[in-house]
Amino acid sequence: xxxxxxxxxxxxxxxxxxxxxxxxxxxxxxxxxxxxxxxxxxxxxxxxxxxxxxxxxxxxxxxxxxxxxxxxxxxxxxxxxxxxxxxxxxxxxxxxxxxxxxxxxxxxxxxxxxxxxxxxxxxxxxxxxxxxxxxxxxxxxxxxxxxxxxxxxxxxxxxxxxxxxxxxxxxxxxxxxxxxxxxxxxxxxxxxxxxxxxxxxxxxxxxxxxxxxxxxxxxxxxxxxxxxxxxxxxxxxxxxxxxxxxxxxxxxxxxxxxxxxxxxxxxxxxxxxxxxxxxxxxxxxxxxxxxxxxxxxxxxxxxxxxxxxxxxxxxxxxxxxxxxxxxxxxxxxxxxxxxxxxxxxxxxxxxxxxxxxxxxxxxxxxxxxxxxxxxxxxxxxxxxxxxxxxxxxxxxxxxxxxxxxxxxxxxxxxxxxxxxx
Numbered sequence: 001x002x003x004x005x006x007x008x009x010x011x012x013x014x015x016x017x018x019x020x021x022x023x024x025x026x027x028x029x030x031x032x033x034x035x036x037x038x039x040x041x042x043x044x045x046x047x048x049x050x051x052x053x054x055x056x057x058x059x060x061x062x063x064x065x066x067x068x069x070x071x072x073x074x075x076x077x078x079x080x081x082x083x084x085x086x087x088x089x090x091x092x093x094x095x096x097x098x099x100x101x102x103x104x105x106x107x108x109x110x111x112x113x114x115x116x117x118x119x120x121x122x123x124x125x126x127x128x129x130x131x132x133x134x135x136x137x138x139x140x141x142x143x144x145x146x147x148x149x150x151x152x153x154x155x156x157x158x159x160x161x162x163x164x165x166x167x168x169x170x171x172x173x174x175x176x177x178x179x180x181x182x183x184x185x186x187x188x189x190x191x192x193x194x195x196x197x198x199x200x201x202x203x204x205x206x207x208x209x210x211x212x213x214x215x216x217x218x219x220x221x222x223x224x225x226x227x228x229x230x231x232x233x234x235x236x237x238x239x240x241x242x243x244x245x246x247x248x249x250x251x252x253x254x255x256x257x258x259x260x261x262x263x264x265x266x267x268x269x270x271x272x273x274x275x276x277x278x279x280x281x282x283x284x285x286x287x288x289x290x291x292x293x294x295x296x297x298x299x300x301x302x303x304x305x306x307x308x309x310x311x312x313x314x315x316x317x318x319x320x321x322x323x324x325x326x327x328x329x330x331x332x333x334x335x336x337x338x339x340x341x342x343x344x345x346x347x348x349x350x351x352x353x354x355x356x357x358x359x360x361x362x363x364x365x366x367x368x369x370x371x372x373x374x375x376x377x378x379x380x381x382x383x384x385x386x387x388x389x390x391x392x393x394x395x396x397x398x399x400x401x402x403x404x405x406x407x408x409x410x411x412x413x414x415x416x417x418x419x420x421x
Contacts, residue, residue: 002101003122005114005392006283009092009101012045016100018052020125024102025056025088027124031117032106033085034062034136037078039070040090041168041227044191045100049090053102058136066140069168069189071228076109076313077150078143086112091168094199094225097192103227108311110290113283148175151317155179156324159218161234163209165198166190169224176317180324183216185209198226201301203240210238220332222320229282230302231316233323235332242346244268246319247298248339251275253322259289259297259305262378262387263347263400267339279375280389286312300347343409345401350420352397355390359397362388362419384412 002010008024010016029036036057040046054064065087067078072089079087086106092099104112104121112118124130156179163185164170170187177184185208186195196205200223213221213234221234233241244264251258251272259276260268269275278288282303289297289305289312297305297312306315326335352358359377366386369379376389376398384403391398399416403409 003114003118005118006111006281007093007101007103008118008121009095009099011098012043012049012100013098016049018048021049021052021102022056022059023125023128023130024121025053026060026130027056027121028086028088028104029057029060029062029136030124030130031121032104035065035082035084036062037065037067037075037082037084037087038089039067039075039078039087041071041092042069042189042191043090043092043097043100043226046090046191049100053088053090054138058138059132060130060136061132061134062136064136064138066138067143068140069171070143071168071171071224072103073229073314073316074143074147074172075103076105076311077147077308078141079105079107079109080309080311080313081143081146082141089227091227093227094197094201094230096197109313110311111283111286113281116283144172148172151176151321153179154321154324156328158220158324158327159183159216161185161209161212161216161218161221163200163206163212163221163223164228165196165200165205165224165226166193167198167224167226167228169198169226169228171228176320183212183218185212193226198224200225200230200232206232206234206240210234210240214238219327220323224316225302228316229314231304231319232302233332235336237333239333241332241336242300242344243298243302243304244300244344245336245339246323247304248272249326249335250296250298250304250319250322253326254296256295257292259285259292259294261285261299262372262375263300264298265339265342265344265402266385267341270341271339277372277374282314342402342404343406345399345409345413348399348401348413350397350399350417351395352420353395355395355397358419359388359390362416365419384408386412386416 257274378387
């Protein structure tokens with residue numbers, strides 16, 4: 001099953017190959033229109049999938065704007081700034097090297113999702129009934145300069161360690177960090193990811209970054225994922241900072257309306273001038289930001305979104321530069337300290353046979369709290385809350401608990417866990 005809720009993704013050679021990529025190209029062109037941006041990451045299979053995908057698009061009669069190696073934010077920027085109907089980037093994001101896939105957007109870089117585009121493309125691929133009376137063209141464009149120049153890059157008296165895990169995220173690091181003293185870790189592009197997987201959400205993958213921050217005496221450590229749309233931060237003490245605390249800090253710094261997903265700490269709504277809690281997933285968040293004209297948004301998983309013209313997409317460098325500005329007067333650990341008000345469990349995974357049955361039992365037991373059901377079930381109380389969400393692809397329930405004390409956090413986790421057995 002390669003057609004997911006937010007993208008198309010699978011193991012190359014087993015679930016995903018050039019024949020499927022060609023059909024996806026034809027289906028996407030049929031569905032989206034005649035002018036399409038195509039980009040790719042540096043995975044070992046990306047070049048051949050690119051050739052097959054673009055052949056499918058042009059055989060369907062649509063034109064391709066090939067922007068070459070690109071991070072996802074650069075790709076979104078290209079789609080937003082070029083007069084086109086949509087685009088595809090070949091990437092498997094943070095997944096291990098044997099994976100690859102496709103992220104797809106329409107005009108203004110608005111993402112396709114399961115019910116809004118991906119299901120229709122899947123049906124067209126399965127029907128495999130394509131025809132066209134003309135052949136499209138391929139134009140090669142380099143949008144790197146335009147993307148880099150869209151940011152104001154100032155000089156800061158900071159030592160910075162950046163880990164891009166040999167991924168395409170390293171493509172523009174030297175230019176984007178030219179205003180600081182930089183140590184670039186695992187900078188060489190290598191789609192086999194020889195040092196560690198490009199997934200900084202896992203502790204083992206930021207071990208080198210934390211060590212280098214301490215060794216270098218750096219002010220901050222920054223880890224990008226495989227396609228550069230997620231970013232994680234380590235303070236000068238080598239401590240990983242939870243993404244929701246970063247969202248809270250940015251909310252304070254910009255003093256504008258912000259969006260956060262419902263896995264995040266209550267500290268965000270207590271800090272932001274105005275805030276909206278919404279469901280998990282970039283397609284849902286970008287649509288909500290557009291519908292309500294929200295300037296900035298973030299997810300617990302390290303995605304940070306920004307209003308950019310009429311588009312809404314990830315802008316990790318906006319967050320990075322805001323942190324740099326704030327760090328001119330304070331250490332990063334000092335900036336974050338005021339937001340460490342609550343105790344947050346992080347995501348705890350439990351394998352269950354009947355996800356919905358468990359959710360219903362838990363909801364009934366805690367029905368005296370404030371119930372939110374935009375994504376799973378979140379129930380809030382005066383001094384704690386919890387969220388229960390089911391995986392889209394596995395028999396797994398994900399639990400998050402936040403409380404005002406460590407003792408209350410531990411007792412509430414212990415109280416809820418028996419429902420999973």
